[in-house]
Amino acid sequence: MTAQIDLPPDPDDAPLADALKQSFAAIVGEANALTQPSDMTPYLTETRGLFTGKAAMVLRPGSVEEVAAIARLASETGTPLVPQGGNTGHVGGQSPRSPGQILLSLSRLDTIREIDPVGRTITVDAGVVLQRVQEAAEEAGLLFPLSLGSEGSCEIGGNLASNAGGTGVLAYGNARELCLGVEAVLASGEILHGLRRLKKDNRGYDIRNLLVGSEGTLGIITGAVLKLVPRPAGREVAYAGVASPEDALALLRIAERRGGAGLTGFEFMPRLALEFVLRHIDGARDPMQAPHAWYVLVEVSSSRSAEDAGETMEALLSEAMEAGVVEDAAIAKSLGEAKTFWHMRESMSWAQKPEGGSIKHDVAVPVALVPAFLRAADAAVLDAIPGARICSFGHLGDGNVHYNISQPVGADTEAFLSRWREINERVHAIVAEMDGTFSAEHGIGLLKRDELARTKPAAEMDLMRAIKRVFDPNNILNPGKLVQI
Numbered sequence: 001m002t003a004q005i006d007l008p009p010d011p012d013d014a015p016l017a018d019a020l021k022q023s024f025a026a027i028v029g030e031a032n033a034l035t036q037p038s039d040m041t042p043y044l045t046e047t048r049g050l051f052t053g054k055a056a057m058v059l060r061p062g063s064v065e066e067v068a069a070i071a072r073l074a075s076e077t078g079t080p081l082v083p084q085g086g087n088t089g090h091v092g093g094q095s096p097r098s099p100g101q102i103l104l105s106l107s108r109l110d111t112i113r114e115i116d117p118v119g120r121t122i123t124v125d126a127g128v129v130l131q132r133v134q135e136a137a138e139e140a141g142l143l144f145p146l147s148l149g150s151e152g153s154c155e156i157g158g159n160l161a162s163n164a165g166g167t168g169v170l171a172y173g174n175a176r177e178l179c180l181g182v183e184a185v186l187a188s189g190e191i192l193h194g195l196r197r198l199k200k201d202n203r204g205y206d207i208r209n210l211l212v213g214s215e216g217t218l219g220i221i222t223g224a225v226l227k228l229v230p231r232p233a234g235r236e237v238a239y240a241g242v243a244s245p246e247d248a249l250a251l252l253r254i255a256e257r258r259g260g261a262g263l264t265g266f267e268f269m270p271r272l273a274l275e276f277v278l279r280h281i282d283g284a285r286d287p288m289q290a291p292h293a294w295y296v297l298v299e300v301s302s303s304r305s306a307e308d309a310g311e312t313m314e315a316l317l318s319e320a321m322e323a324g325v326v327e328d329a330a331i332a333k334s335l336g337e338a339k340t341f342w343h344m345r346e347s348m349s350w351a352q353k354p355e356g357g358s359i360k361h362d363v364a365v366p367v368a369l370v371p372a373f374l375r376a377a378d379a380a381v382l383d384a385i386p387g388a389r390i391c392s393f394g395h396l397g398d399g400n401v402h403y404n405i406s407q408p409v410g411a412d413t414e415a416f417l418s419r420w421r422e423i424n425e426r427v428h429a430i431v432a433e434m435d436g437t438f439s440a441e442h443g444i445g446l447l448k449r450d451e452l453a454r455t456k457p458a459a460e461m462d463l464m465r466a467i468k469r470v471f472d473p474n475n476i477l478n479p480g481k482l483v484q485i
Contacts, residue, residue, distance in 0.1 A: 016057070027070055042087075074187075083161070085155035089162060090443075090447075121227060142231055143232070160176075169441075181198075195223055300313045361401075364431075424451075452482075
């Protein structure tokens with residue numbers, strides 16, 4: 001697919017000399033310095049197939065000290081480093097782009113260092129898979145609420161570097177809100193020891209919050225202290241059928257009033273997205289007997305009891321039905337069914353793949369404007385590509401829409417994908433009119449770098465470039481990603 005999207009040109013870095021490769025390999029050991037194409041391929045190909053990376057080698061350090069030694073040598077020799085976690089990113093931030101760059105995989109840094117059940121924190125290496133953090137929290141009777149469709153393979157370092165969002169943002173915030181401290185290796189090789197468990201610390205500028213969301217351009221995150229929250233005593237999950245996005249928004253208002261802080265999930269999707277899931281995802285089933293134009297997945301949690309969660313869910317759905325907002329609803333009858341309901345929502349991006357080419361958008365607008373955005377974007381897309389199948393779903397509670405467009409039935413995939421930038425421009429123009437963002441939770445990387453530079457206020461871009469130069473004066477940390485200097 002790469003050839004179908006207009007991407008910035010690859011840098012013209014000179015290939016690494018064999019002697020320099022050997023010096024880097026000596027830091028991690030020959031077994032963890034990959035140079036054969038077959039060994040490097042899994043690190044150079046990302047999930048969507050939009051980017052095919054190029055690198056001199058893949059280094060797999062096993063300690064923070066090895067990361068620091070690699071950074072020191074890279075700084076001395078001007079060798080670009082591209083940090084990578086689980087390789088699940090969608091915007092090319094994790095992909096090296098020339099035979100003069102080194103891919104730095106953090107996956108071997110996979111130790112859960114400490115759990116503090118009293119202070120409700122967990123300290124982990126950057127390479128720990130998100131699902132392992134969730135499981136460790138559960139074993140301690142707590143909850144780590146960051147939840148993503150890729151949680152079985154994405155890693156904490158990448159989650160923080162991209163400031164990941166997911167389905168729990170409505171109640172718990174995104175990755176930045178769930179991080180108390182970070183450990184990172186700077187471009188110079190210096191280790192930033194910031195693994196603090198403090199919930200209050202006003203000692204000057206917050207370096208942690210600069211590193212979180214910086215996509216590896218300011219430092220290489222090697223560890224983090226993450227917040228845990230009390231595990232709910234009860235949880236209810238339901239699908240509600242509604243006639244329109246306006247009705248979904250009305251349901252959100254009812255759910256927020258009835259559920260308060262206990263409203264822990266509120267996802268919306270059109271019938272088409274559900275049909276893709278039913279067609280292509282094993283174990284999926286239609287949650288209701290009759291089809292509906294739109295669906296909302298609602299989750300209510302209670303710190304008191306399962307009965308309390310159930311009563312709240314029934315009360316909000318009853319009120320919504322009486323108001324004519326909800327046409328029908330199905331409450332999960334078991335934990336297994338609740339998991340199936342969530343799995344169906346989390347599989348929607350994957351379910352689009354068998355349907356052919358898909359043009360993706362990760363946008364956010366003010367919550368109240370989501371229905372207006374959908375109407376305007378649908379009209380703009382269908383004007384350009386009649387028959388396009390619009391599969392817009394996402395996190396209505398925080399205004400984040402995954403506005404995905406599947407090719408018309410029978411269309412030529414290559415021709416469809418060649419219009420990626422054109423369609424992006426149409427959709428993003430509507431987002432801009434609503435004072436929204438074209439990057440809600442997936443980051444900037446390479447895919448959106450130039451658009452960021454064109455659209456972000458000049459003063460803000462100047463500050464971003466100045467910060468980059470302070471942290472990375474030789475431009476060796478993920479160069480060309482997020483911000484170009």
